Amino acid sequence: xxxxSGKETYLVTNTLNCIPFLLDxxxxxxxxxxxxxxxxRIDADGTDGYMNINLxxxxxxxxxxxxxPFEQFMVRPRVIRQIHIPAHIxxxxxxxxxxxxxxxxxxxAPKQRKGKKTFKQKRAEERHKEVLSEIQKPKQExxxxxxxxxx
Numbered sequence: 001x002x003x004x005s006g007k008e009t010y011l012v013t014n015t016l017n018c019i020p021f022l023l024d025x026x027x028x029x030x031x032x033x034x035x036x037x038x039x040x041r042i043d044a045d046g047t048d049g050y051m052n053i054n055l056x057x058x059x060x061x062x063x064x065x066x067x068x069p070f071e072q073f074m075v076r077p078r079v080i081r082q083i084h085i086p087a088h089i090x091x092x093x094x095x096x097x098x099x100x101x102x103x104x105x106x107x108x109a110p111k112q113r114k115g116k117k118t119f120k121q122k123r124a125e126e127r128h129k130e131v132l133s134e135i136q137k138p139k140q141e142x143x144x145x146x147x148x149x150x151x
Contacts, residue, residue, distance in 0.1 A: 004048070004049050005049075007049075008048060008049030008050060009049060010049075011049045011050065011051075012049040013099065017049055017050070017051050018095060018098060018099070019083060019085070019091075019095075020042050020044065020047040020051065020053045020083075021044050021047065021098070022089070022091075022094050022095065022098050023042045023083075023085065023086075023089070024042055024043070024044035024047075025041060025042065025043075025044075026041065026042060026086055026089070027039070027040065027041050027086070028040070028041075028042055028055075028083055028084055028085070028086065029083075029084040030053070030055075030075055030080060030082070030083050030084070031080075031081040031082040031083075031084070032075070032079045032080065032081055033078075033079050033080070033081050034063070034079065035063040036060065036061060036062050036063055037060075037061040038055060038058055038059070038060055038061070038073055038075060039058065039059045039061065040055035040056060040057050040058035040059065040070075040073060041055060041056045041057055042054070042055060043055065043056050043072075046074070050077055051077035051080065052074065052075070052076060052077060053074070053075045053077075053080075054072065054073070054074050055072070055073045055074070055075065056071065056072055057071065058070040058071070058072065058073040060073065
């Protein structure tokens with residue numbers, strides 16, 4: 001997969017937009033909304049996270065059954081009705097394997113700001129300390145009451 005935007009990466013890793021990448025080089029049949037079909041090999045180099053699919057060695061089949069060969073064909077996501085996954089591929093395990101073997105982008109930690117803290121950061125930190133101290137007080141009070149009860 002080429003360098004992708006954050007939204008594109010999210011779509012590929014969290015939706016079924018990863019299917020064209022799984023089927024790279026495989027022959028597939030794609031049904032279109034206008035009752036036409038396209039059969040060809042998926043070229044993942046031209047495929048993106050928004051589900052734009054590039055196919056090679058394509059046969060376009062119109063609704064009357066006429067076939068038209070193309071070297072290259074691009075299918076937009078809004079015209080896709082269904083992608084027929086080849087029978088020898090089990091979709092669920094293929095998706096899990098694809099995501100587990102390094103296809104999922106590494107999540108980077110947010111960069112820490114250098115220099116002075118902003119007013120908002122200071123206020124949040126103070127509030128956090130106050131909440132922690134309030135939480136600790138009830139825990140300490142029952143212990144002192146237990147000691148008083150023993151004596």
